Amino acid sequence: MTAAKNLSASDIADLIRVYAGPAAVPKNFRIIADTSDFFKLDYNDVVLLGDNAYWVKRYEKEGRFGIDDQPKYWVRRAIDLKTGETKILKLVFHEEFITRIAGLEIKCFRSPRKEARILDLVAQDDRFMHGTWTRDEAGNNVRILEFIYxxxxxxxxxxxxxxxxxxxxxxxxxxxxxxxxxxxxxxxxxxxxxxxxxxxxxxxxxxxxxxxxxxxxxxxxxxxxxxxxxxxxxxxxxxxxxxxxxxxxxxxxxxxxxxxxxxxxxxxxxxxxxxxxxxxxxxxxxxxxxxxxxxxxxxxxxxxxxxxxxxxxxxxxxxxxxxxxxxxxxxx
Missing domain, CATH: 1.10.510.10 (Transferase(Phosphotransferase) domain 1)
Known part of the structure; x- marks a missing residue:
């Protein structure tokens, strides 16, 4: 596969055609290399990460506290255009909140670097989800996860x-x-x-x-x-x-x-x-x-x-x- 940054719109259309058929190729799609503003990512956009391209299909939903329909715009389901496999892209989202246990306040926050570190640690351990990580064009730490059925x-x-x-x-x-x-x-x-x-x-x-x-x-x-x-x-x-x-x-x-x-x-x-x-x-x-x-x-x-x-x-x-x-x- 050609290095992702060198892929043209025509190249990407050909890859989509291989894995999804001619009818699935979008008439128009954007090629994204900087995921800093994940809200701008849309259905059928193609994200370039490392030497690969990922065809975005949907965002995931939050199951926390029973609110299954809460959208997680920083977590996108996508097709790996090198293998045709479904992947989960976790984009950088800096969220903080306070929780309380037995009267104690605990500050929680999202850490893409920590998750990337653990993915490396558990890469051979089936008790955990698996995946890799890379940095996009802007230096954002994006985790590329195997989809668990x-x-x-x-x-x-x-x-x-x-x-x-x-x-x-x-x-x-x-x-x-x-x-x-x-x-x-x-x-x-x-x-x-x-x-x-x-x-x-x-x-x-x-x-x-x-x-x-x-x-x-x-x-x-x-x-x-x-x-x-x-x-x-x-x-x-x-x-x-x-x-x-x-x-x-x-x-x-x-x-x-x-x-x-x-x-x-x-x-x-x-x-x-x-x-x-x-x-x-x-x-x-x-x-x-x-x-x-x-x-x-x-x-x-x-x-x-x-x-x-x-x-x-x-x-x-x-x-x-x-x-x-x-x-x-x-x-x-």
């Missing part, structure tokens, strides 16, 4: 149509095994002095082709105090609470629909990050083993001791997994 772990959990008892005894042992593997993957990052930065359930993705769960999206970073990994650990806690409960057990729902369970709760039973979610799930589902519930309580308002490392969490999860297996009669 699949869906997030919360969507997988939502497919269960039995009651919670059936879910916990039939599906949860395997879900727990997958979760432990994902915690081990985060330990790998921590052992190399890196943070994921944005651990949440829609960032664990089931890859249908590789038949495994994988972490995605590493571009958030945060300013940490004494505990470098506290925010990552809290994210892991929120996920295990969700997986054990087969969804968030919300205080308002209990108040309106299961008042007898609501009356059992105290403030200390709630999630330390989200006061409307229950962390002490044994009060809701009495058959949850004590060892597993103790893990959940580390992320509750009543917690006296918090996990400082993923190793500590993994030690407790091993005990919980053994008890879950013994109770359910299923080896993970």
């Amino acid at each position: 699949g869906r997030s772990i919360d969507r997988v959990i939502e497919d269960d149509d039995g009651d919670h008892y059936e879910y916990f005894h039939q599906r949860f042992p395997q879900i727990l095994a997958h979760y432990i593997e994902m915690v081990q993957a985060i330990k790998f990052l921590h052992d190399h002095g890196e943070k994921h930065g944005d651990i949440r359930r829609d960032h664990i993705f089931w890859d249908r082709e590789r038949e495994r769960y994988r972490w995605i999206d590493f571009d958030y970073n945060y300013l940490h105090g004494e505990s470098m990994f506290a925010f990552d650990l809290q994210g892991l806690g929120n996920i295990i609470i969700y997986l054990v409960g087969r969804g968030d057990i919300l205080v308002p729902d209990l108040y309106h629909n299961q008042r007898e369970l609501f009356d059992l709760l105290w403030g200390e039973d709630l999630n330390i990050s989200y006061k409307n979610r229950v962390a002490n799930l044994k009060k809701i589902f009495p058959y949850i083993p004590e060892s597993l519930n103790r893990v959940l309580l580390h992320f509750s308002h009543g917690a006296k001791i918090f996990y400082e490392t993923t190793g500590q969490l993994l030690d407790d999860l091993a005990e919980a997994q053994a008890e879950v297996a013994a109770q359910t009669g299923r080896q993970s």
Whole structure:
């Protein structure tokens, strides 16, 4: 393939014709080498990066907090005109926000350089999304990611149509095994002095082709105090609470629909990050083993001791997994 910067509009039209057919070639399209203003990128534009060209097809959407239709204009799905593969282009977007955990404010921000660094670190590790990075004509750090065909772990959990008892005894042992593997993957990052930065359930993705769960999206970073990994650990806690409960057990729902369970709760039973979610799930589902519930309580308002490392969490999860297996009669 000719160096991308030397490609003419005719060359690009020929490449599009190869992968999409003559009818798909746009009558007019722009060739973009500077992605600084990602809002100007439009459908059918072609982005030149390194020695390659990418035919932009759409922007991705945000799944955070359930707002699935929130556009992410800095994240574009595109066709690699060298291979015909679908790729995700993550453009430079400097976003900052403040989050709070247990009364502490934590400043979070996007760091393209951090994500690029982690992509290099995990290039041979299938527990993470893969990709490369390069700089555009203006020096912007653009990450070029493999497209994962699949869906997030919360969507997988939502497919269960039995009651919670059936879910916990039939599906949860395997879900727990997958979760432990994902915690081990985060330990790998921590052992190399890196943070994921944005651990949440829609960032664990089931890859249908590789038949495994994988972490995605590493571009958030945060300013940490004494505990470098506290925010990552809290994210892991929120996920295990969700997986054990087969969804968030919300205080308002209990108040309106299961008042007898609501009356059992105290403030200390709630999630330390989200006061409307229950962390002490044994009060809701009495058959949850004590060892597993103790893990959940580390992320509750009543917690006296918090996990400082993923190793500590993994030690407790091993005990919980053994008890879950013994109770359910299923080896993970």
